[in-house]
Amino acid sequence: MSNLIAKRYVKALIEGKEISELESIGQNLNSVKAAFTDDKFNSILSSPEVCVDKKVELVVSMIETASDSVVNFIKLLGEKRRLNLLPNIASELNEEIAKLQNVYTGIVYTNENLSDDYVKSIEEKFSAKFNVSLSLSQNVCDYDGIKVDIDGLGVEISFSKERLRSQLIDHILKAV
Numbered sequence: 001m002s003n004l005i006a007k008r009y010v011k012a013l014i015e016g017k018e019i020s021e022l023e024s025i026g027q028n029l030n031s032v033k034a035a036f037t038d039d040k041f042n043s044i045l046s047s048p049e050v051c052v053d054k055k056v057e058l059v060v061s062m063i064e065t066a067s068d069s070v071v072n073f074i075k076l077l078g079e080k081r082r083l084n085l086l087p088n089i090a091s092e093l094n095e096e097i098a099k100l101q102n103v104y105t106g107i108v109y110t111n112e113n114l115s116d117d118y119v120k121s122i123e124e125k126f127s128a129k130f131n132v133s134l135s136l137s138q139n140v141c142d143y144d145g146i147k148v149d150i151d152g153l154g155v156e157i158s159f160s161k162e163r164l165r166s167q168l169i170d171h172i173l174k175a176v
Helices: 002-014 019-035 039-046 052-061 068-079 083-101 116-130 161-175
Strands: 103-110 133-140 145-150 155-160
Touching: 002 019, 002 068, 002 083, 019 068, 019 083, 039 052, 039 083, 052 068, 052 083, 068 083, 083 103, 103 116, 116 133, 116 145, 145 161, 155 161
Parallel strands: 103 133
Antiparallel strands: 103 145, 145 155
């Protein structure tokens, strides 16, 4: 539910703005988003004893160079009692900026460390396939195979040893 509300705010933020202005707004909101990891900050924002103006002041004080539009946006969120949506709004805005710039990030899941050259070759092939600029990072976990997840594009491609084994057994059984 909060993501749907955040998307509406991001849509309003994006309307009529250039990419450079959106990037500066994104940087401002990302600096505020980082503060939401602190429990003390969250307790202040959720406290009914602290007035809305003080909460807005606190959030605005975290931004080094805030434009008038960012300050007004934060004031609007404060009036509507939706300051807690700032991390969602920052994430959604980052996704929209990535879409506008055609730049995406993804994760390669494997159970062993892959060479940088191999990851770069995967990056290049997917970049050419989807006609985007792609940056992949690697996550070594207990996944028995390889999985590439590009969240912004909604792409997930995987190859699992267990799945191959079960399909091979099914194929052999059908042939017999």
